[in-house]
Amino acid sequence: MPVNPELVGRVFPPTAPYLVGREKVREFARAVFADDPQHTDPTAARALGYADVVAPPTFAMVVQDLTLQQLLAEPDSGIELSRVLHAEQRFRYSRPIVAGDELTATLSVTGIRSVGGNAMVTSEAEITDATGGHVATATSVLLVGGDE
Template identity: 80%
Template sequence: MPVNPELVGRVFPPTDAYLVGREKVREFARAVFATDPQHLDPAAAQSLGYPDVVAPPTFAMVIQDLTLQQLLAEPDSGIALERTIHAEQRFRYTRPIVAGDELTGQLSIVGVRAIGKGAMVTSEAEITDAAGAHVVTATSVLLIGGDE
């Protein structure tokens, strides 16, 4: 089945809140070689005015993944994971993510462009904190290969 062009404009329900843990931030920082002390040491982060360790910018992908799982589970999407490549990623921040944040993501599909037998699917995940304030918008482009 080809990618469903009617995905454009679809908005998914918000995810359950994700509590950002200090150890998760530290693990992620080590995994992406983010060695700045603010990512690992609460005192270093507090000296910069943050309440706890600051997540590296790409940490938003952890929450965005929860939203993308909703898309991949859509029976009418035409997206097969085995034919999917994560082609592009962008983040637009209002403020950094810090340990202790409770974040919720809501996915919108903003584009489907046919490419040969496949398609490019562009999505935006609006990630907000417990007060409903914007933290980051994570934009992903998925390249979906066509059927053989």
């Protein structure tokens, strides 16, 4: 089944709140080789004016993944995980993610284009904090392989 073009403009329900934990930030920082002390040491982060450790910029993907799971679970999407390649990722921040943040994300599908029998599906996840303030916009492009 090809990717459903009617996905464009679809907005998914907000995710359940994700509480950013200090250890999760530390683990993620180690995984991506972000060795600045602000990512692992609360004292270093506080010296920079933050309430707790600061997540590396790509940490927003952890929250965005919750939204992408919604997209992949859509029965009418025409997207099969076995044919998906994560082609592109971008982030636009209003402020850094810090341990203790409670984040929610809302995904919208912003575009689909055909490329050589495949589909490029672009989506944006708007990530907000517990007060509703914008934290980040995470944009993903998924390459969905065509039927064999």
